[in-house]
Amino acid sequence: MTQSIIGIPACTKFIAGYVQHATPARYGASLIAASNAIPILIPPEGEQMRGLLDRLDGIMFNGSPSNVAPLRYGADFDATPDAHDPERDATTIPLILAALDRGIPVLCICRGMQELNVALGGTLFQEVHLQPGRMDHRSGEGEHRFAVKHEVTLSGELARISGAETIQVNSLHGQAIDQLAAGLVVEGTAPDGTIEAVRVEGAKNFAIAVQWHPEWEVTHFPDRKRLFNAFGDACAAYRQSRDSV
Numbered sequence: 500m501t502q503s504i505i506g507i508p509a510c511t512k513f514i515a516g517y518v519q520h521a522t523p524a525r526y527g528a529s530l531i532a533a534s535n536a537i538p539i540l541i542p543p544e545g546e547q548m549r550g551l552l553d554r555l556d557g558i559m560f561n562g563s564p565s566n567v568a569p570l571r572y573g574a575d576f577d578a579t580p581d582a583h584d585p586e587r588d589a590t591t592i593p594l595i596l597a598a599l600d601r602g603i604p605v606l607c608i609c610r611g612m613q614e615l616n617v618a619l620g621g622t623l624f625q626e627v628h629l630q631p632g633r634m635d636h637r638s639g640e641g642e643h644r645f646a647v648k649h650e651v652t653l654s655g656e657l658a659r660i661s662g663a664e665t666i667q668v669n670s671l672h673g674q675a676i677d678q679l680a681a682g683l684v685v686e687g688t689a690p691d692g693t694i695e696a697v698r699v700e701g702a703k704n705f706a707i708a709v710q711w712h713p714e715w716e717v718t719h720f721p722d723r724k725r726l727f728n729a730f731g732d733a734c735a736a737y738r739q740s741r742d743s744v
């Protein structure tokens with residue numbers, strides 16, 4: 500069966516004395532394993548990357564240790580000034596809006612979910628663990644980094660896709676959605692009330708975002724596999740509808 504081409508935004512990294520464009524290998528590997536797709540990295544080269552949209556069947560807005568710059572959502576303070584990637588922000592935020600406008604399937608993960616919320620006008624907690632009553636959602640070290648950390652209660656389309664109303668998730672984030680953007684519906688919540696999953700209401704196509712990392716051991720967890728299968732199916736259907744025009 501023909502595979503879909505799914506874009507993954509790369510991050511700006513300074514490695515071995517050079518500016519490089521990179522992302523952890525598992526994002527591409529998970530699309531190959533569970534979405535019948537060929538991944539392709541999107542360099543963080545700003546708005547001109549929208550030109551790729553004619554060639555893509557879907558985009559996975561992936562996670563990153565970097566944080567969306569607070570000026571993007573109107574915050575007047577910056578809790579993590581050394582953790583930004585302005586080139587990535589300048590690429591992903593316009594790309595999200597353009598992909599939604601064209602009805603290209605999108606799956607957003609971790610930073611990707613935060614980008615989706617900011618792109619649509621929402622705001623972020625810059626250090627969610629400092630908010631009263633909130634848990635520490637940051638990861639453990641070493642082999643425990645991707646260990647299951649807490650439960651998420653699912654609803655709506657994501658519960659249907661996942662085949663469950665309660666799942667166990669890993670957690671590797673210091674930031675989280677504060678004010679939900681208009682146009683997003685919450686479909687997953689942590690025990691402390693943190694928003695863990697959203698869907699774009701009335702989207703032209705698959706448009707789901709999660710705060711955890713379903714790409715990790717994607718084929719070992721039924722809910723993760725089902726999410727990637729559903730995204731892959733949406734990308735394949737989009738490709739076929741485009742090819743038939």
Ligand SMILES: N[C@@H](CCC(=O)NCCCC(=O)O)C(=O)O
Pocket residue numbers: 523561562563564565566608609610611671672673674675
């Ligand atoms: N930096 C943001 C987003 C967190 C995130 O995307 N984590 C992924 C870690 C890197 C990886 O993909 O391995 C935050 O802290 O909220």
